[in-house]
Structure formats: structure tokens, C-alpha cells
Amino acid sequence: MAEHNKELPKIAEIDELGNGTKSEVLSSAQRARIERNRLKARALRDARLVQRPNTDGGPRPAPAPDTGGGFLPDEEAAPAQRPVAPPAPIVDPTERPHCQDCERPFAQSYLFDTFGHPVCDECRDDDGAHALVTRTEARAAFLLKDCDLDLRPPPLRCVRRRNPHGSRLGDMRLYLRAQVEERARLVWGSERALEEERERREEARARSRHNTTARRLRALRMDVRSSLFDRTRALHTHDFGPERYDEAADQYSRVCTDCGHVETYEKM
Template sequence: MSKTSEDDHETKRIKLASSSKSEGVITEKISPSKANVIRIAGQNYIDTEGGFLIEEQTKPKEKEIIFENQSFTEEYKCLQCSREFLSSFLQKSFDYLVCDGCKDSNDKHSLITRTDAKAQYLLKDCDIDKREPPLKFILRKNPHNSNWGQMKLYLHLQVEERAIEVWGSLEKLEEAHEAREEKRIKAKTKRYNKNLKALRMEVRSSIFKKTSGPKHEHEFGPENYNEEEDIYYRTCLTCKFVENFEKM
């Protein structure tokens, strides 16, 4: 483009700017990289250099692409075979990371009722429900009577692990079992001896009533104590009747 043509274009811009100012419109010069673009009242116009302006077309805003957080399924590693798996019965029911392929329902991964768990491992309700983490369970209908309440079934090995936490070891648990059994036998023997003693006293009293005459009055000697049977007794000096009794 010749110098004369450039001067003409610059003259047109000056005239246009002057005309805009006279009409109260503010114009702005655009950076040199956009020499043919001018801004009037906040709007960009393209100078066609032919005596008129064309409104500049703004580029459409690019749509924001929002990526929603996608939930990814967590993978677990089997404690038995070390393979990864997405879900299994033991994982969902008891948080125990063993895949369905390694599940041994008859032995290692067998289930136990709450009643049997408490009796076999000497656990209290707080040991099962309150101690962290509480033992997980599944509900099943009672096989003996469907009208009864549902049974709580626990993973046997988790119950055993909890018993070790409570008692310290399986050996100490066995010692506790033996101590309780010994205490139970002693209490049972004591009740038996007490009942036997009462029966003997009742028999002896009935024999005396049948053999004694109506006019006979016993004249008992001094009291004696039978350590073996833990009873006191005294003997009639006349008929040799022995009366047994206990002292409170």
C-alpha cells in the first residue's frame, strides 16, 4: 500500500473519531496488533477503510466442560489367594477380605450363633457389641421354629479372635473354662450333700415315731459334732435314739 493511501486511511480515522466525540461517543484506540479495530462505547468495530465500520463479531464463549466425579468401585485383595476382587459374601457381610472362590463355609469360614459364641468363648454382650470394632453379623431365620426371632450369625474366626483379645490367649480361655467347671461341680456336690442330709434326718425321725412308745420321753446326752457329715447330734440315754440337727 502506498504512503498516500495510508495517509488517507489515517485521515478517515481522525474524522470518525472527531465525529464520534462531537456526538458524545467515546472511542478508544486498539493495540497495534489490531490497527483496523476501534472501540466505541464499549463495542469493537472493524474499520473497512472504505468509509464505514463493521461491528466485530465476538467469538462464542466456549462451553465449560464439567466433569462429574465418577464413583469408582474399590478393589480388594484376597487374604487367601492374593487376587484382586470387587465384592464377595464375606467382604460385604463381615468386612473380611476373602473372595467367594476361597470361601470355606464348612470349616475356616463357618458361622456361629450368638448364644454359642458366648458359651464357647465366655464372651459377654459388651465384648461382642461394645468393644471396637463391634463384631458384624447376618440375620437368618431360626431353623427350629420360623416363628421365633431371627438368629444372629457371626464369622467363627472373628469370634475366636475377639476371645483372644478378651482372655489373652486360647490357653487362658481353656483355664477359665476349667475353673468354671470346677466351681460348678463343687456347687452341685454341696447341693447334693445338703439334700441327702435332710433326707436322712427325715427318715430317722419317722423311724423314731413308729418305734417309740407314747409315754417315753427322751433324755438326751451332750451334743456332738460329726465333721464328716457336717451335722450335730445327740443320743437319748434311755433308748439310744440319735437326733441329728443343724445349728444356724
């Protein structure tokens, strides 16, 4: 256990030496380093639980609950998922990726290790392009389907978090906003085409709401008319002719051949 705990400082030293001179760490870089250390601690803990031999042949006792100390996560890993250690820093300077924002090489970053997005920790923007969006938001705001996220090559990488609405709903899948926007431009061709599709769908929803309200008002007026009708005088039995459909009003009507009474109605 002591050997595993000593690996985290070594990786951090390689990261600082690999980036060159030691510079002032921004708040975003601190959050990225904390996230990496948390994932490493979780992987080491899960690896010890999986590889620990069971000598008595009985069921393995449940692990002790997490107290929240150190970098251990709040949630436990799913039993079916095997722990995957985060990638190690790239030591060879010739193989290091370059940040697409500052164009400087880096040995390791949270966005690159988690999403494959070549941005260093110093350029990470958690409130902008590097924010995390849920799968529902990716489908609603960017008009993407599940196949666009999972099947269209390359599939978008995501991180899983516990659903705040309840554990029975399953884990949330969070995607990188910059990658979701790029996938939306790839699917729709351009940002202008995406915006036009948004406007078209909003107009269709508005028309649907208007038609629903109009149908309810017509049904209410018909109920009021029927309640005011004096049924004691309704001795005549109507003999209606063929029905007619009014496309503008979206309703049917038929006329009594004897008294000329017009009856309007809708069909579901």
C-alpha cells in the same frame, strides 16, 4: 420393574471381569453368589414396597406371600427395618481388598459384604473358620459376654435368621466363627488363658453337681431314719444345747443335754 431386574446380571458381569480371567467356580463361590443375589432381590422388592405411593390414603395392603421362587427369602422383613441394599462391587482395582488366604484382590465377596471379613468367595470355608455360630454358642463356648460382642470396638457384625424354635422367640443372630475366635483371644489374652478358664469353670460345675448330690443323699438318709424311728417311745422332750457347724460335712448339729441325742440338720 424391568430396570431393577436387569441390574443383577450387570453386577455379576462386573464381578467376573473385576476378578480377572474367568475361572472355574467352586461350590463355596456358587453359594456366596446365590446369597448375594438373594439379598439383592430382597432389597429391591422391599424398596418397591416402601416407595410405592398410597393414593387412596387408606392402609396399604399386605404384600403377597412369597412362593419360594427365584432368590426371594422364606421370611418377610420386620416392619421396623428399612431395606438396605448390599454394597456394589469395587470397580477401581486400586481400592479392592486382598484376600487374607490367597492374597489376591477381589471386587466383591459374601464374607466381606456381610461381615467385613477380607476373604474371597473361592477361599470361603463354610465348615471351618467361616461357619456361623449363634449368640448362645459364642457366649458358652468362647466365654464371651454380650458387651464383648456388641460394645467392645469394633462391634461384631451378624446376620439374622428366623428362630427354628418358634417365631415368638425372635430372630437368631449369627456371627462369623473366625471373628468370634479373634474376639475371644482379645478378651482373654491368649488361647491358653481361654482354655484354662474353660477348665476352671468345668471343675466348678463338677464340684457343684457333687455337692448337690451329696446333699440329696444326706436328706434321703435322714428321711429313712425318721421313718424307722418308733414315735411311741418318744416321750422324752429334748433340751438341746448350742448348735455346732461342721464345715467338712456342711451341716449343723446339736446335742440334748439330758439324753445325749445328737440331731444333725442343714440350713437353706
